[in-house]
Amino acid sequence: MADTVVLEMHNIDKQFPGVHALKNVHFDVRKGEIHALVGQNGAGKSTLLKILAGIYHPDEGAISINGNNYDRWTPHQIMGMGVSFIYQELNLFQDLSVAQNLFIGREPTRVPGVIYRNEMRARAEKALARLDATDIPVDTLVKDLSAAKQQIVAIAKAFDQNPSLIVLDEPTSRLGLEDSEKLFAILNKMRDQGLSIIYVSHRLGEIYRISDRITVLRDGCLIKTDDAKSITPRQLVQYMVGEDVLTKKYKQKDKCGDVLLKTESLVGDGFQNVNFDLHAGEVLGLVGAVGAGKTEMVRVLFGIDLFESGMISVQGNKITRNKPQKAIANGMALCPEDRKYQGLVLENSIRENITISSLNKVKTSFWLVDRKSEKETVNAMVSRLRIATPSIDKKARELSGGNQQKVVLAKWLCTDSCIFIFDEPTVGVDIQGKSEIYDLMHELANNGAGVLFVTSDIEEGLQVSDRLLVMYKGSIIKELDPHCSSLEEASLFAMGGNLNEKE
Amino acid sequence: MKKNNGLLQKYAVFAILILLFVIFSICAKSFLMLDNLMNLLVQSTILGIVGFGLVFIMIAGEIDLSYAGSIPLEGAVFASLLANGKPYFVALLAAVGIGLTISFIVSQLVTRFKLVSYITTIAMMFLLQGIWYVLTGGKNVFLSEEMLNREFIFGNIGPFPRIVLLYVLLFVLLYLLSEHTPFGLRLRAVGSDPESTRAAGLNPILYKTLAFLFGGVIFTIGAILTTARMSGALATSGSSLLMPVMTVAFVGQTFLGMGRPNIPGVFLASLLLAMIDNAFVLMQLPIWSVPMANGVILISAIFLANIGKNEIIQIKF
Numbered sequence: 001m002a003d004t005v006v007l008e009m010h011n012i013d014k015q016f017p018g019v020h021a022l023k024n025v026h027f028d029v030r031k032g033e034i035h036a037l038v039g040q041n042g043a044g045k046s047t048l049l050k051i052l053a054g055i056y057h058p059d060e061g062a063i064s065i066n067g068n069n070y071d072r073w074t075p076h077q078i079m080g081m082g083v084s085f086i087y088q089e090l091n092l093f094q095d096l097s098v099a100q101n102l103f104i105g106r107e108p109t110r111v112p113g114v115i116y117r118n119e120m121r122a123r124a125e126k127a128l129a130r131l132d133a134t135d136i137p138v139d140t141l142v143k144d145l146s147a148a149k150q151q152i153v154a155i156a157k158a159f160d161q162n163p164s165l166i167v168l169d170e171p172t173s174r175l176g177l178e179d180s181e182k183l184f185a186i187l188n189k190m191r192d193q194g195l196s197i198i199y200v201s202h203r204l205g206e207i208y209r210i211s212d213r214i215t216v217l218r219d220g221c222l223i224k225t226d227d228a229k230s231i232t233p234r235q236l237v238q239y240m241v242g243e244d245v246l247t248k249k250y251k252q253k254d255k256c257g258d259v260l261l262k263t264e265s266l267v268g269d270g271f272q273n274v275n276f277d278l279h280a281g282e283v284l285g286l287v288g289a290v291g292a293g294k295t296e297m298v299r300v301l302f303g304i305d306l307f308e309s310g311m312i313s314v315q316g317n318k319i320t321r322n323k324p325q326k327a328i329a330n331g332m333a334l335c336p337e338d339r340k341y342q343g344l345v346l347e348n349s350i351r352e353n354i355t356i357s358s359l360n361k362v363k364t365s366f367w368l369v370d371r372k373s374e375k376e377t378v379n380a381m382v383s384r385l386r387i388a389t390p391s392i393d394k395k396a397r398e399l400s401g402g403n404q405q406k407v408v409l410a411k412w413l414c415t416d417s418c419i420f421i422f423d424e425p426t427v428g429v430d431i432q433g434k435s436e437i438y439d440l441m442h443e444l445a446n447n448g449a450g451v452l453f454v455t456s457d458i459e460e461g462l463q464v465s466d467r468l469l470v471m472y473k474g475s476i477i478k479e480l481d482p483h484c485s486s487l488e489e490a491s492l493f494a495m496g497g498n499l500n501e502k503e
Numbered sequence: 504m505k506k507n508n509g510l511l512q513k514y515a516v517f518a519i520l521i522l523l524f525v526i527f528s529i530c531a532k533s534f535l536m537l538d539n540l541m542n543l544l545v546q547s548t549i550l551g552i553v554g555f556g557l558v559f560i561m562i563a564g565e566i567d568l569s570y571a572g573s574i575p576l577e578g579a580v581f582a583s584l585l586a587n588g589k590p591y592f593v594a595l596l597a598a599v600g601i602g603l604t605i606s607f608i609v610s611q612l613v614t615r616f617k618l619v620s621y622i623t624t625i626a627m628m629f630l631l632q633g634i635w636y637v638l639t640g641g642k643n644v645f646l647s648e649e650m651l652n653r654e655f656i657f658g659n660i661g662p663f664p665r666i667v668l669l670y671v672l673l674f675v676l677l678y679l680l681s682e683h684t685p686f687g688l689r690l691r692a693v694g695s696d697p698e699s700t701r702a703a704g705l706n707p708i709l710y711k712t713l714a715f716l717f718g719g720v721i722f723t724i725g726a727i728l729t730t731a732r733m734s735g736a737l738a739t740s741g742s743s744l745l746m747p748v749m750t751v752a753f754v755g756q757t758f759l760g761m762g763r764p765n766i767p768g769v770f771l772a773s774l775l776l777a778m779i780d781n782a783f784v785l786m787q788l789p790i791w792s793v794p795m796a797n798g799v800i801l802i803s804a805i806f807l808a809n810i811g812k813n814e815i816i817q818i819k820f
Contacts, residue, residue, distance in 0.1 A: 076704045091699035093692050105703045107685040114683045
């Protein structure tokens with residue numbers, strides 16, 4: 001594609017109280033390119049994009065779109081110029097239908113100002129068909145759709161406005177392998193037709209897969225903009241973090257301890273015939289595609305859902321009817337996939353979130369909470385896990401993803417847990433945060449706990465686990481030694497390959 | 504079985520209405536007489552209209568309880584102006600003007616100053632009650648037949664009193680507006696997620712303000728009709744409406760399988776309450792039986808609306 005510049009943001013400077021978010025940043029996007037914007041949390045990516053979107057105003061700097069310069073602009077104007085945004089929070093209306101979400105603000109109407117519902121439905125179906133998503137009924141309420149389908153609706157909405165520039169913020173965080181591939185195919189097709197795409201992601205694999213150029217921000221400064229093929233992954237991480245962070249290999253454990261958790265022929269809603277044991281002192285990885293049954297099984301292990309048949313035994317105790325209270329009493333801890341709504345009380349402070357499962361340890365004899373003891377416990381946790389916060393009274397929802405995950409873990413460290421289950425702990429967490437979480441998991445294992453690490457990111461599963469189980473369509477089909485297995489081999493198993501019968 | 508449940512939930516309220524209609528026709532003398540049925544409808548109109556106003560604001564994600572203060576106040580102003588010989592349209596304009604002013608103030612407090620609407624509008628209600636006292640000296644304002652042409656509102660076109668026709672007209676218009684226009688859809692969007700509305704290029708402050716103003720005008724219509732009905736402005740007209748209007752607005756959410764504030768729900772809930780009230784009076788049942796019956800029947804309606812559903816229809820607030 002010709003090197004015509006579609007968007008140029010120059011000399012962008014932005015300060016917030018106490019933080020210099022962007023320092024004289026320059027960023028440009030060409031026609032017909034996929035341009036990745038990378039950087040850690042706090043590097044300034046979202047600030048830059050929010051400025052582009054017209055939600056923030058820069059202290060200095062201007063933009064030019066298709067050659068026209070602008071000093072000030074509003075969200076409405078930016079959309080009118082053909083720029084579409086797909087945010088990580090999706091910004092869909094949960095209580096409205098798919099069709100209504102797609103056309104809010106530009107509803108098709110018939111003469112007396114009445115919405116032309118049939119037309120809206122037909123156009124909605126066409127918009128979804130463009131993404132090959134014909135299995136989503138357009139009258140369904142968005143809240144009744146799975147996270148992946150919601151993501152697809154958000155993407156369809158942006159595409160339907162025929163943008164010339166589209167901004168995608170972590171679009172595959174809710175998509176499985178198949179849907180991600182579909183998305184990449186569509187992005188490539190649109191790019192070839194002249195669409196410009198800004199792609200924000202923490203997944204380096206994806207970035208190298210689809211981007212033409214990469215821009216790295218760090219601490220509000222532009223570090224590098226270059227063609228993707230001119231930057232090696234190691235250099236990229238170096239630019240992002242500022243130092244040479246070697247991909248850590250975790251020491252292979254010596255023979256592990258007792259069996260802490262064991263399942264036999266476990267059958268439940270979404271999985272069948274699951275057999276495995278978790279030993280003290282090991283990090284057991286469980287990988288599989290989105291929908292393979294991992295979270296369903298985790299919920300059963302923790303007692304949130306009931307299982308249909310089979311056996312679970314925790315620290316030698318056989319469990320028939322499981323409930324979370326029982327699981328916790330037996331020493332289990334769960335950091336759930338949906339850390340915001342299932343792992344934390346967002347409106348509560350860090351202090352309240354950390355002590356919530358162990359309040360009996362910080363109470364006085366009069367059934368009141370002993371504030372001094374509580375504060376000591378919480379501060380100890382905060383420093384041990386290096387939770388970045390100026391105060392333990394800050395609300396949980398104000399923390400970054402990585403820090404929120406640490407608060408969830410801190411909650412469990414205050415209980416007497418020895419079996420830790422982490423379900424997708426590094427989604428939406430930056431490189432440094434991910435590294436810290438991996439370190440924490442191994443620290444727990446080294447102290448004698450058993451860690452079950454569930455993830456759909458096969459690369460991190462291989463990097464971090466001592467043993468790796470692969471789940472496919474509800475069954476554990478293979479156990480791999482991560483130190484001897486390759487990414488290709490593991491991915492093949494995760495996609496069901498190497499089975500004797502083709503399904 | 505699943506299909507039946509869907510229908511049952513959606514139309515449970517109709518089933519109850521019909522059932523009660525039949526029971527009352529049998530048990531209450533003169534229930535079925537045309538005069539009585541018309542009276543029943545008239546009883547439900549004011550409740551329904553004020554309910555429409557409240558629901559409009561609820562659709563946009565806010566609530567406005569100040570009607571319990573603004574209705575007596577607007578009624579008093581309307582009645583006083585008429586009593587002093589001013590022409591109709593002056594009195595109307597004054598009432599509407601007061602309504603719009605109150606609603607505008609409330610809307611700005613809620614949208615720009617980010618005050619919680621629940622508390623703010625209750626406070627406004629008290630304030631308006633106080634102003635009512637100052638204006639009227641604590642006395643009700645009565646209107647004689649020459650001052651107020653009651654016939655105009657309560658006279659009939661065909662078998663129907665004009666007020667009922669106005670009610671039905673308002674119902675149809677507001678139904679179309681809330682369910683079938685871009686404006687209605689955008690109000691629902693703002694009520695669902697104000698942040699996403701901004702991301703969609705719409706201005707949430709604008710839509711919430713419009714919702715309050717619209718609701719305020721509808722409340723004013725209710726105020727004028729109440730004054731006409733009572734032939735004057737009464738102190739109790741506000742407080743006697745406070746709970747019933749909230750009832751129909753909230754309970755109406757569970758009707759027709761909606762699970763959200765909606766206009767038809769209010770219409771049906773008002774009808775239900777008016778029917779019970781009317782029949783019980785005809786049956787000369789003791790006065791305490793009416794609220795009891797209201798409670799039992801409303802709970803049954805909500806219950807039926809939720810049978811077989813995995814998720815209870817949540818009331819939006």
